[in-house]
Amino acid sequence: MSINALRNDCPDRGMAQVRKRQDLRTVRWYVLTLPTAAGGRRDRISPSRGLDVELSRRERRGETLFEYFAPSYVEVRKVGGKLVNTRRPLLFNYVFIRSSVEEIFRMKRTLPLYNFLPRISSGDATRFPYLSDSEMENLRWVARSYSNELPVYVPDSGRLLEGDRVRITSGYFAGMEAEVVIQPGGGHKDVMARILDCMWVPLFEVKPGEYELIELNTKGKHAYTHLDNDRLREGLHDALGRYHASGSVAEEDTRLAREVLRSYGSLRAETDVMRCKIYSSLLSAYKLLGEEDEFVRLLATMRGMLPAVKAPQSRALLLVTLYGCTDSSVYRQMAHDLVDPWRVESSPKKSKQTLIRRLADYDRWLRHG
Known part of the structure; x- marks a missing residue:
């Protein structure tokens, strides 16, 4: 190689080394794995236990901290004849850590069980797999939908x-x-x-x-026309929009939610259609008022009755409401599967148009476009 070629090559190699050092120090969401037990059975090592200990140690010593995500789900087992809820890892041998490659290798000195996924090639370079912040946020949203699920849906x-x-x-x-x-x-x-x-x-x-x-009973005798009160229903929907935008509830929205509870809270619904209308309004009202116990009880009832609701529009009303009140990716997908075909109908009924609009509003308010 000529002297001139060496001179030209040195700056390129120097820049490549600088980029490599920068890449090793860049903070990203990296995917680490934990070993599984022999014979295919999953080990009982908690993905987060060792990381919690390491975080505490670093905090005491003033060292660089990191963020991690180890999603879980609720498992139900019978213990002594009773149903017991326990937390289990959703992705058992995977854990996501927001840190740099340098810091993760430093961490592995005390936690050698955690390993990077194999390197992948990108052109002439190789790197450890990682997720972007937006991809990680979407993964967390989906995981929340499962970790927050009540595994046993018991209608009150x-x-x-x-x-x-x-x-x-x-x-x-x-x-x-x-x-x-x-x-x-x-x-x-x-x-x-x-x-x-x-x-x-x-x-x-x-x-x-x-x-x-x-x-569900579908042979009720009474029809409550005031369940079609557009002022209350649209008012609740708009109030949820303001809540999702600010995280707080305005005084006028609190008054509206209390009016809904007074109107529908003790109302006796005798058919599946009426129950869907009442429960969708009550769930939104409980959400706005922050009445967590009532919200959770009614949520379990609505989830429990969902498989028994056959009327498409009643089922869509439940699903859209569940999505809007829980931000669950599960109910978002189920609602879209049911509602999206209505968009191509030549002249969908007013009730369908309302649900199409509400679902689009929740997508926009919850940023899941």
Whole structure:
């Protein structure tokens, strides 16, 4: 090689080395793995336990900190005859760390079990796989949809109505189907269910989690025209938009939510269609008022009744409301699967147009366009 060629090559190599050092120090979301146990069984090492210890050690010594993400889900097991919720890793042997390659190698001196994914080639260079901030945010959103799910959807027995059908899933009556014949009120404090057309039992004796809703009553006698109050329904929707934009609830929106509770909170719905309308309004009101206990109870009821709702528009109303109130990627996808085909109809009904608009609003407000 000539002297001139060497002179020209040195600056290029110097720049390449500078870029390499910068790349090693750039903070990104890298993917690390943990080993699995022999024989294909997953090890019981917690992906976050060692990282928590390392973070505490670095914080005490004033060293560089890092952020990590180890998504989890809720698993239900029976322990001593009772259902117990436990947290399990969603991606068991993967953990995401926001740090630089240099810092991660430094961390591996004390935590050697954590390993990078194999390098990948990009032109003449190689690098460890990483996610962009936007990709990581989307992954966290999807993971939240699963980690926040209630694994056992138990319809609040107080919201079961005469004519509803349930299936007993465990206990003495496991496998049997029953029809609700008496609900609380009028001197009765228990939900009475008829089994085998001859045996009546209080449903409260069937513990929560030991029955599932399989059919809603569709033969109610009353129709509540004031459930179609556009002022309240549109007001709730607009209030949720302001809440998603600011994270707070204005005084006028609080008043509106309380008016909805006064109007619908004690209303007796006798059909699946009416229940979908009432529950969608109540869930939005509870969300705005921050009434977490009521919100969670009604959320479990709506999730539990969702498989039994057959009418497409009622089902779409539940799904759009669930998405708007929980920001769940699961319910967003289910809502779009049902609502999107309506967009190509020549003249969709007003109720369909409303749901199309609301779903688009939630996508925009929650930034999932």
